[in-house]
Amino acid sequence: MTIAQVSQKYGLTADTLRYYERIGLIPPVPRNKSGIRDYDEESCAWIELMKCMRAAGVQIEALIEYVALFRQGDGTQEARKALLVEQREQLQTRMADMQRSLDRLNEKIALYEQGKMTDQHFLRRTDGEKGA
Amino acid sequence: MTIAQVSQKYGLTADTLRYYERIGLIPPVPRNKSGIRDYDEESCAWIELMKCMRAAGVQIEALIEYVALFRQGDGTQEARKALLVEQREQLQTRMADMQRSLDRLNEKIALYEQGKMTDQHFLRRTDGEKGA
């Protein structure tokens, strides 16, 4: 597959795909004799994985390190696992933060829906002080 | 409360607190006769709210607009509610992305835990192609 096709397939720009490869977020992509990228299934799978991780906010640095360990191979399983566990924890923490935020948004929206929002009332009671 | 105390209380630097006020992420904080900020409960509540929203990744732009509408008052309830609903949707989308990512991390970690990770095996089977 050409870079344009992969770009289309995953909704990432060609620039982003080249950028990901350049910084080591994905392993080097195979090239044809003219030096043009020819993405195979493995490359695509890496891209899809990284798209998923990035969409979830996992830091590029951590992912680069994972790929580096992976490419190094021999005896890096423990380190890789530790890295994944660390990222999982961070992810769970962020999700908990988001849940708290979501709860508050829901409360506020509910107040608006109940029509309890004359401006002056809202001003002092729910946002400024008690945070409904 | 002084800026130092509020900084301490919420774990945000004084620079960040001043920055938030400057860009309108929170309404202007009351000052004493020397022009020094004297945070009251309402200011603190705004800060706490914004800390929560920011921790969840809600964009500053949207929050600034919310505060602007809020300060404008009269007849902006619908717009404010729409804004909150929009942010709630984005938050839910991001949480779903994170859940997908979390599921994949859990799968991978489980494989490492089962000791199914001889390098060559892992290389082709789970990461490169099928993405376990």
Added chain:
DNA sequence: GCTTGACATGGAGTAAACTCCAAGGAGTAG
């Protein structure tokens, strides 16, 4: 009265993650 320390402002600098661009090569259509 002078020093010290916290706070003020405006503006420059930083980090992360892209995003864009200039210059050039390779394959195809006419």
Added chain:
DNA sequence: CTACTCCTTGGAGTTTACTCCATGTCAAGC
């Protein structure tokens, strides 16, 4: 052969959200 399009690289530019800094003010302590 020429034009065209898509690809290449290296490097500069952009956006978001802070973070740091120079310079200055003011109240309190010695």
